[in-house]
Amino acid sequence: MSTTASNPTQPGANAHANQFALLAQRRFAPFFWTQFAGAANDNLFKFAFTVMVTYQLQLSWLPPAQAGLVIGALFILPFLLFSATAGQLTDKFEKVAIIRFVKNLEIAIMVLAAWGFWAAQVPVLLGCVFLMGLHSTLFGPVKFAYLPQVLDARELTGGNGMIEMGTFVAILLGQVAGGLLVALPGIGPTVVALACVLLALAGRATAQAIPLTVPTDPGLAINWNPVSETWRNLRLAHGNRVVFRSLLGISWMWFFGAVFLSNFPAFAKDVLHGNEQVASLLLVVFSVGIGIGSLLCEVLSRRQVEIGLVPLGAIGMSVFAIDLYFASRALPAAPVMGLATFLAQSAHWRLMADLALLSLFAGLYSVPMYALIQLRSQPTHRARIIAANNILNALFMIGSSLIAGALLAAGLSIPQIFLITGIANALVAFYIFLLVPEYLLRFVAWVASRLVYRYKVRGDEHIPTDGPAVLVCNHVSFVDAVLLMAASPRPIRFIMDHRIFKVPVLGWLFRLAKAIPIAAQKDDPQAYEKAFAEAVAVLREGDLLGIFPEGAITRDGQLQPFKGGVMKILEMARAQGVQAPVVPMALTQLWGSFFSRIEVREGQNVAMVRPFRRGFFSRVGLNIGAAMPQAEQAPQAMQQRVALLAQTS
Known part of the structure; x- marks a missing residue:
């Protein structure tokens, strides 16, 4: 983890109670407010300009019905043209210097736009829309590459949640302010011009307070050809399967959101029979919902990058998009309603709840996906990966507009388009989760640790955030591996008894997790040696390896002697030049639960009978100790450390 130039301490040293405490820290707060001011200014300017062209000016060459589309297209065009170059610049140069340059550029653009508003020069303002798109294109890679450089892995979800929340609040406030200010009789455009310049100055002032960082790839040679560099960035992103699939997942979210956002005005007017205030209410509800969901990510993820929330999010998006169709399809025709009349009807509250x-x-x-991309991307290439994401986002949003327009032209209603989008979201999400099973595995682990048990983890900071490590744990139940997955911010490859793969559901789950089956040497020597070779390969690739050294699930709740297989793996790894720390951990209070062997039936200890014998949400825990130095890495010493952790309540 890189440190800032002005603060030599590691980011993790700045402990904080929750994500809101980041707003009191210099490494985050100035950056947050710089992003907030920029997003607010973008939207104040664009929305005020759109309203002015639509309601106040009569232009034969720019009809009101086309104004929003033209402005939107001009703003998004720089993302396609210059994202690849922006990513290179961010990787090569110091990020705060780029931020300050971009904010200087914003001031110049807003001064030009101020003259355009004052003189009602629409061509000048259209040029400023393109330039503000360029401003956002340059800032985009910096925004997401800066955070992992100043926040540690356990702060990324909260930091991204705050940025996402702040961005949507800024978008909302900017659009509301733009609409209100430009409508002021006689002075509207002048007030908008002044507000845009002041916001640009405020953003530059906060940017000055951002602490300097270290360039991640200062030797990078810039390729100024946007076409070849765009293709190179996409290939670079494609090299990491999990990251690339996450880029596609985020781009799909923008496709999904664009369908709703672009149709709010027509949906409010033609389906809900509401006026402009009702259309604004839809935007408010949508923005507040995004903000709340973004902030909930840290609460639901135990301050780690919890991609198990992604399937949960996808399910909710589809369920409520589909219900929005059923809630709106049968609304009777009515005169155009104002906000008070609209809210007075109970049927509309279901619509608002669906949208929220x-x-x-x-x-x-979206937030866990952004955090995962930041965490898993190579630091020297991170900004270029984000640039590839911006390119894909722009393409997906353009595709969203074209497809929605085609469906409307084919005679489908807006509620029907919402229904199709909700169903398509379920299909796309299912496909992505099949391509990257880690999302599904984390979701299962998240459900087990939040809804099946009351799960408390202590010492999770001892799990390395990068590099190889061997995790050794007591073996209490059939779901031990699932609970360990829930505690780790990184995927874990487990060595497991080959017989567990025959257990229904669990066997499929562990195969999906690429667990390594192992059999006794006397039963299957070939499978025995293959398991050790695969385990060493996991460490050689810099990943986490999970082992239950007892060799079998305990039948009496007591810790059994550790076998020597773990030492064979460590010695084989060292012979190949791989030094892997051993992290001891102990599951507690799990003995006696549904998945442990406790029921005696005909002299046999069996599991998975009487599912509620300990009631609902029984307490279980995981205690994780500090990594053991190489001199202490022996089976008996590991057993003693695990036994000590198991006694900690």
Whole structure:
């Protein structure tokens, strides 16, 4: 983890109670407010300009019906043209210097736009839309590459949640302010011009307070050809399967969101029979939902990058998008309603709830994906990966507009488009989770640790955030591996008795997790040696290896002697130049639960009978100790450490 130039301490040293405490820290707060001011200014400017062209000016060459589309297209065009270059610049140069340059550029653009508003020069303002798109294109890679450089892995979810929440609140406030200010009689455009310049100055002032960082790839040679560099960035992202699939997942979320956001005005007018205030209410509800969902991510993830929330988010997005169709399809024709009349009708509250929950789950879906990309991307290439994400986002949003327009032209209603989008979301999500089973595995682990048990983890900071490590744990039940997965911010490859793969559901789950089956040497020597070779390969690739050294699930709740297989793996790894720390951990209070062997039936200890014998949400825990130095890495010493951890309540 890189440190800032002005603060030599590691980011993790700045402990905080929750994500809101980041707003009191210099490494985060100035950056947050710089992003907030920029997002607010973008949207104040664009929305005020759109309203002015639509309601106040009569232009034969730019009809009101086309104004929003033209402005939106001009803003998004720089993302396609210059994202690849922006990613290179961010990887090569110091990020705060780029932020300050971009904010200087924003001031210049807003001064030009101020003259455009004052003189009603629409061509100048259209040029400023393109330039503000360029401003956002340059800032995009910095925004997501800066955070992992100043926040540690356990702060990324909370930091991204705060940025996502702040961005949508800024979008909302900017659009509301733009609409209100430009409508002021006689002075509207002038006030908008002043507000845009002041916001640009405020963003530059906060950018000055951001602490300097260290360039991640100062020797990078810039390729100024946007076409070849865009293709190179996409190939670079494709090299990491989990990251690339996550990029596609985020881009799909923007596709999904664009369908709703672009159709709010027509949906409010033609389906809900509401006026402009009702359309604004839809935007408010959507933005607040995204903000709440983004903030909930840290609460639901125990301050780690919890991609198990992504399937939960996808499920909620589909469920409430589909219910929005059923809630809106049968609304009777009515005169155009104002906000008070609209809210007075109970049928509309279901619509608002669907929209709020849909967007809340979209926040749960997107924030862990952004954090995962930041965590798993190579630091020297991180900004270029984000640039590839911005390119894909732009393409998906353009595709969203084209497809929604085609469906409307084919005679489908807006509620029907929402229904199709909700069903398509379920299919796309299912496909992504099959391609990257880690999402599904983390979801199962998240459900087990939150809904099946009351699960408390102590010492999770001892799990390394990068590099190889061997995790040794007592073996209490059939779901031990699932609970360990829930506690780790990184995937774990487990060595497991080959017989567990025959257990229904659990066997499928562990095969999906690429667990390594092992058999006794006397039973299957070939499988025995293959398991050790695979285990060493896991460490050689820099991943986590999970082992239950007792060799079998305990039948009496007591810790059994550790076998020597773990030492064979460590010695084989060292012979190949791989030094892997051993992290001891102990599951507690799990003995006696549904998945442990406790019931005696005809002299046999069996598991998975009487599912509620300990009631609902029984307490279980996981205690994790500090890594053991190489001199102490012996089976008996590991057993003693695990036994000591098991006694800690």
